[in-house]
Amino acid sequence: MKVLKLLEDFPQREALKASELKFLEWLFIIFQLTAFVLIVGLLSSVFSIELIAPILDLVSQNISSPLILIFLAVLHFAVILLLFSLSKPFTFYALLIFVGAMVLFSILKLFFLEPTGYKIAGILIYSFCFLYFMTSRRLKVRFFYKKFLEDATKTIICPGCGQEVHLDFENCASCGKLLSADAKFEILKKQILDIDYPIVVRVGKITLLADTFGKKALPFLKEQYDKQLVSPYRNIDIVAAFLKAIKDN
Numbered sequence: 001m002k003v004l005k006l007l008e009d010f011p012q013r014e015a016l017k018a019s020e021l022k023f024l025e026w027l028f029i030i031f032q033l034t035a036f037v038l039i040v041g042l043l044s045s046v047f048s049i050e051l052i053a054p055i056l057d058l059v060s061q062n063i064s065s066p067l068i069l070i071f072l073a074v075l076h077f078a079v080i081l082l083l084f085s086l087s088k089p090f091t092f093y094a095l096l097i098f099v100g101a102m103v104l105f106s107i108l109k110l111f112f113l114e115p116t117g118y119k120i121a122g123i124l125i126y127s128f129c130f131l132y133f134m135t136s137r138r139l140k141v142r143f144f145y146k147k148f149l150e151d152a153t154k155t156i157i158c159p160g161c162g163q164e165v166h167l168d169f170e171n172c173a174s175c176g177k178l179l180s181a182d183a184k185f186e187i188l189k190k191q192i193l194d195i196d197y198p199i200v201v202r203v204g205k206i207t208l209l210a211d212t213f214g215k216k217a218l219p220f221l222k223e224q225y226d227k228q229l230v231s232p233y234r235n236i237d238i239v240a241a242f243l244k245a246i247k248d249n
């Protein structure tokens with residue numbers, strides 16, 4: 001499963017590092033900022049359209065309506081803010097829609113206007129951005145890591161049919177089996193000990209078990225903590241999670 005692979009490759013600390021903006025993202029930001037500055041310059045008559053048309057594909061088509069220009073300027077600026085602020089899946093889709101729309105818009109314009117090198121370049125740049133957004137692992141980590149981790153932590157396996165179910169569900173969505181609190185408790189314990197799960201997910205499940213079941217989880221937590229301490233395969237993050245869960249209860 002792709003999601004678990006991503007979580008396995010990035011412990012939380014490294015996920016933070018991996019989601020930092022690097023060269024290509026900065027280039028994209030500069031590109032957007034330039035577009036913003038040029039449009040504002042155009043609106044305030046600092047630049048003439050003849051001067052900046054070759055640089056700015058969007059405005060180069062003589063959009064005469066100041067309202068559309070203002071809208072475009074806001075859009076370019078909003079994209080920059082989006083990249084910096086909310087690290088949520090929604091942000092990623094918003095960015096993708098913007099870049100995709102720019103590709104589509106540029107291609108459509110080609111049908112009505114003479115294709116020039118600048119217009120082709122505009123399409124290529126945004127197409128490249130679109131492909132990069134779709135394939136960049138760093139952006140996936142930036143925007144999806146938290147959600148992936150939350151989902152993986154809260155996903156349990158139904159003992160009836162073996163399908164994945166969200167922990168908050170009362171019944172299995174696939175086979176309808178009633179998932180009692182006791183059943184969930186047992187499943188979570190099993191998952192915590194399952195080394196097929198990424199460490200970061202097991203750590204999340206330890207915290208979840210302790211938060212959900214409190215004192216009831218204490219004997220299990222203590223037993224596993226002691227086992228970890230003497231295990232040759234102990235993992236520092238797992239040990240720390242057990243210790244914290246014990247202390248919190």
Ligand SMILES: [Zn+2]
Nearest residue numbers: 158161172175
């Ligand atoms: Zn089921």
